[in-house]
Amino acid sequence: MRDVSIIGIGQTPVGEHWDIGLRHLALEAVRAAATDAHIDHADALYVGNMAAGLIGGQMNLGALIADYVGLRGIEAMTVEASSASGGAALRQAYLAIASGAVNFAIVIGVEKLTDVLGSESVSAQLTATDSDYEGAHGVTPLSAAAMLMRRYMYEYDAVLADFAHFSVNAHANAATNPNAMYHNKLTVESFAKAPMIADPINLFDAAPAADGAAAVVLAATDWARTRNNGAVRIVASSISTDALAIGDRHDPLWLTAAELSANKAFRQAGLSPKDINLFELHDGSTILAALSLEAAGFAERGHGVTFAARGGIGREGTTPISTLGGLKGRGDPGGATGVYQIVEVVQQLRGAAGPNQIANAHIGMAQNLGATGATAVTHILVRD
């Protein structure tokens, strides 16, 4: 297997992009990444997307985007694993380069979730849960997370305000990220007063569905070392899965896929949680952030929330998370989110995160979850 490096990154601001179509959004991110990588060609393009068919009436984004970005003819397809689609697309590109079959690959995560509202939006969300055993009863990923949060509060004697620290941290970091959806700060007090969405998940707890596109360019590390200054090496790449329906899982309060995927990644990289300088986790809601910290080995079981409350997740903490806003502050453009996470880790490892820079960031990890943890994709990146 060849070592694989990221040689370019690009992103659009996350938000409500009602004025441009999905293919153009993708073009902006791909163009930025190609410029950053100093390349004008690629052999393959991997699209991370989960909802374009349901919301935009467009499938086969691989061929569509390859053509629109000026690479008509190249290998291209969509990789889908619900909200872990972006991470899963990176995994496929990584394997393609590692195999030697592909020399330059573009991963583009792109999603437009805000073109529809109400029942159309809910219908799309329902496809991410188990349609026969959850979706048919109206269980969306968010309402599934609400059940987990309620159970967590019961098991570990937590209260609503305990979860505030994840959102406060996310918004504090988003405030200085020009590509983030939100730039307002939150407080523990405002969090506690926010209107409920899916009790106990409130408006300041859940990440906003958004539009956006993020792209990375991959090449063999041997090539990158001689030709590219900002290259970041992928030292681990893994996907694990679990039951979609949370009621089917052995233990609803344990994200088994996140644990398996993190452990595979740590083994591949020869690293452990204490080696990780920042962790872009999948904070679609604060409960997922807490459970991710626990499953990936950064906090003891049942202590994810207290870990956050004690400052463990801040820029100066032992495990900074959501360093450019996370899903909550930067926004959550579905299948693009996993690629945003990677772009942000690269920004940090390059020392290019501006006011959001984590000091001495050498090793970064990203974990992208599908729905409520049915899929977990983990990547560990190192600045060479």
Next chain:
Amino acid sequence: MRDVSIIGIGQTPVGEHWDIGLRHLALEAVRAAATDAHIDHADALYVGNMAAGLIGGQMNLGALIADYVGLRGIEAMTVEASSASGGAALRQAYLAIASGAVNFAIVIGVEKLTDVLGSESVSAQLTATDSDYEGAHGVTPLSAAAMLMRRYMYEYDAVLADFAHFSVNAHANAATNPNAMYHNKLTVESFAKAPMIADPINLFDAAPAADGAAAVVLAATDWARTRNNGAVRIVASSISTDALAIGDRHDPLWLTAAELSANKAFRQAGLSPKDINLFELHDGSTILAALSLEAAGFAERGHGVTFAARGGIGREGTTPISTLGGLKGRGDPGGATGVYQIVEVVQQLRGAAGPNQIANAHIGMAQNLGATGATAVTHILVRD
């Protein structure tokens, strides 16, 4: 890169499976393939599917199917490229094994297209064309193919009955394939009298949308040679793309993606069309069969139809196609079709195609098209 072999195949009959759900359909094919391969585990599962979100309200089939077939936890995701999803999923599994990161992979193509009718079905079909420039005007893959057929008839002075030979051959072969949807034979005369669907494409010209699941198990060739009797080696794997909208293509009557993909495959394998003993092409309609023969180098430009009329495509012809019925006779279960093609090529190379056996079949090729040729996936298989 490691050489990759197919060590097991499985399939359900193609048809209208209203009595069982998608996950169960997948289970039947995976179980058959795993039994055939004599394995009880795999590291990764790649799902080829294009419409489960649109028609069945279910995305993230990777985790769902991995769990349902008893492999909870393993790496899994969906690969989508419209009707080329099955072939694209095989391509990803091939790269994963070739890279060395994965030792045993299952590719499962699964689709349920017959659970909806009328506008719901058409809406799903529209997502495969360019939604802004074709879909919005009601252009489905079939009506796009109808425009290509009309143009072909004009350019090359062909008449409707000339195209009959593709369907006659497909049904003749399907008649003796127990997994095929249709077992009735067609004649040139009955073809010419069939009711129109999208003029000039008639009922006996277009492949039927269907339900079905097909699976293959992949392993490294080095392992397969010592442990598996029926192994078939993948000597070429490639994907190429083109514009989705047929009006955007440089030449609507030339399937550029099919040509590029076939040529890449021939180069990788060190082979040419004359070396191919059978060619499972994407006969979603007879015009696509004709254009595929031309683009992949089996017939001269403008001679695909006459090649068929002169017997070139029959079991005794120079390039047997649709040897177990093809999309027209076996049926076209969307994202599963590309995996059915591979299963059938393996049947032929093993000498296990029963009454459909092509004599001296050593090298077989499959080409899976996305929509009207926007994506083309080519695999060449050789019996070791």
